[in-house]
Amino acid sequence: MTETYLSIQGVQKSFGSTTVVRDFNLDVGRGEFISFLGPSGCGKTTMLRMVAGFEEPSAGKIFVGGKDVTNLKPNQRKVGMVFQAYALFPNLTVAQNIAFGLRVAGTPKAESAQRVQEMLKLISLPHLGDRYPYQLSGGQQQRVALARALAPKPRLLLLDEPLSALDAKVRVSLREEIRSIQKELGITTIFVTHDQEEALSISDRIVVMNNGRADQAGTPFEIYNRPATRFVANFVGTLNVLEARILDAEAGSVDVAGQTLALHRDLAPKRNGDTISLALRPEAVSLGRTGERTGALDATIADVHFLGSVIRVRTKVGDSTVSLDTFNDPTMPPPVSGAPAELAFAPRDLMVLAD
Amino acid sequence: MKSGKFWAWLTFGLGAAYFIIPLLATLEFAMRMRRGTYSFDAFAVVFGDPRFQQTFGYSVMAAIFTILLGVLIVVPTAYWIRLRMPHIRPIVEFVTLLPLVIPAIVIVFGYIRMYGSNSPLPFLASARGTDALLVIGYAILALPYMYRAVDTGLRTIDVRTLTEAAQILGAGWATIITRLILPNVLIAVLSGAFLTFAIVIGEFTMASLLNRPAFGPYLQNIGANRAYEPAALAVITFAVTWGCMSVIQMLARFAPKSANRPD
Known part of the structure; x- marks a missing residue:
């Protein structure tokens, strides 16, 4: 991470007796793209609104560029924000919408007009300046909202689920466009979403939030492959969870449905006899041992779904279900329901979930 | 013609006749001032009366100030309630309805007692002060219409x-x-404004008891002393009210467009 540009320190927010954000700490580097990811009601939007200044923290401080902005009003923070519902001003044209912040700041007309043209070009809508918002599609409106937020050259860009109201195709293209514009301008950005794919695909780092807390902050690779908590593991990606009983905590030996597995790691502070949850990503499992996939469990194939290029297989290991995807090999017949199978995986891919 | 359509048209015709026949009868009576023939003499007398011009002009000015006061009070209030205090909306709605259930005569007597020349706020001590009090009173009378119009717009x-x-x-x-809220609720504000205009133009009780030279008392005075002119005045007042409604419709075409009202 480069030098810290946005620093959120010990922030808490309560509405009456309900605490929606608890002890939130985060340092964001200049030009970083951070996503707040979590289910509805986890506090991600409230945290974003505190950075914007729409909500006042019950405790803690927020610094931007080393300056304490905790008590500044939204119109004093020089922050750009894009809302889920576009929030374009219906009585103004696209060009007037983009120029709004510049006009409020008292920017000379010629300079403002030039900046509006730059922004229209940036969002690839140079010919739509005279249109009214109602004459644009949802994707175009959100691009105008982005241009409007960027026009006054804000210190931070906040994106509050900006893609949620768009259809799937537009969502994918617009998220790529947002990321490329963000990289081009090098603006520090916070993106709120409940869509894990969105967060994984465009973020430098992701903060996974649960029940008002930041459960884990890390790169998409870390979040996906090394989830710190059971919640993160379940929320991000598909996960196979196996309940296991510790046989030897020090040696990392466990019992899964009557089969012994060697994890090759110290399971302390857990003790022999304790129950733990083990997790495996579907892509970390294959049918039959190959290369590094030396760990193995005997299973029974429960059902098989032929999806064209991929075959999705669900297997049973005791009472637990383990799903995996295999590529369709035209020279090999697909697995058959009820047949025995050997599930292979690399022991290091087996995650021990914290509660 | 299907029987359903026949009954619909019959109902419409009866309803229209209920409104139009009295109006036509009034117009017809107003045009009978000259014996043996129809003429617009009664209208000419009314328009030529300096008191008509003076009182109508006074009421138009009072209406304009009432509208300005109403907009100044209602737009920020309705906006703030929608934005920050939605929980008190039922209370405010109840308060704005009070002028419909409290007779104007009660309000004006209250004013006379509260704002007489001995009061700390002696509105009634001067003509200008009384005019101001009348405008405030009108703004109160128009509150139910103005608040609802703006609130609906918001x-x-x-x-x-x-x-x-x-x-x-x-x-x-x-x-x-x-720059944002007012332009986006302009049509609603205009609706409220013209309803206010229509109320103020014909208002009698407050203007009469505060002894102001308004159009309402003039209407009453003419009605009590003349035969054909009151009918002509009734038609004129009706035309002014309908004119206001038409202006609302016309201005709506020039209002800012939005996703809710694209064309």
Whole structure:
């Protein structure tokens, strides 16, 4: 991470007796793209609104560029924000919408007009300046909202689920466009979403939030492959969870449905006899041992779904279900329901979930 | 013609006749001032009467000030309630309905007792002060219509998000209200304004008891002393009211467009 540009320190927010954000700490580097990811009601939007200044923290401080902005009003923070519902001003044209912040700041007309043209070009809508918002599609409106937020050259860009109201195709293209514009301008950005794919695909780092807390902050690779908590593991990606009983905590030996597995790691502070949850990503499992996939469990194939290029297989290991995807090999017949199978995986891919 | 359509048209015709026949009868009576033939003599007498011009002009001015006062009070209030205090909306709605259930005569007697020349706020000690009190009274009478019109207009836009979008772009409250909220509820404000205009033009009780030279008392005075002129005045007042309604419809075409009202 480069030098810290946005620093959120010990922030808490309560509405009456309900605490929606608890002890939130985060340092964001200049030009970083951070996503707040979590289910509805986890506090991600409230945290974003505190950075914007729409909500006042019950405790803690927020610094931007080393300056304490905790008590500044939204119109004093020089922050750009894009809302889920576009929030374009219906009585103004696209060009007037983009120029709004510049006009409020008292920017000379010629300079403002030039900046509006730059922004229209940036969002690839140079010919739509005279249109009214109602004459644009949802994707175009959100691009105008982005241009409007960027026009006054804000210190931070906040994106509050900006893609949620768009259809799937537009969502994918617009998220790529947002990321490329963000990289081009090098603006520090916070993106709120409940869509894990969105967060994984465009973020430098992701903060996974649960029940008002930041459960884990890390790169998409870390979040996906090394989830710190059971919640993160379940929320991000598909996960196979196996309940296991510790046989030897020090040696990392466990019992899964009557089969012994060697994890090759110290399971302390857990003790022999304790129950733990083990997790495996579907892509970390294959049918039959190959290369590094030396760990193995005997299973029974429960059902098989032929999806064209991929075959999705669900297997049973005791009472637990383990799903995996295999590529369709035209020279090999697909697995058959009820047949025995050997599930292979690399022991290091087996995650021990914290509660 | 299907029987359903026949009954629909019959009902419409009866309803229209109920409104139009008295109006035509009034017009017909007003045109019988000259014996043996129809003429517009009664209208000429009314328009030529300096008291008509004076009182009508006075009431138009009172209406304009009432509208301005109403907009100044109602737009920020309705906006703030939608934005920050939605929980008190039922209370405010109840308060704005009070002028419909409290007779104007009660309000004006209250004013006379409260704002006489011995009061700390002696509105009634001067003609200008009384004019101001009359405008305030009119604003109260028009409150149910103005508040509902503006509140309905605000319902069509996402007040909170638009406000936040403007705030984050650096706008203060004055900019937000004058450049975003007001233009987006302009049609609603105009509806309220013309309803206010129609109320003020014909209002009698307050103007009469505060002894102001308004159009309402003039109407009453003419009605009590002349035969044909009151009928002509009734038609003129009706035309003014309908004219106001037409202006609302016309202005609506020039209002800012939105997703809710694209054409």
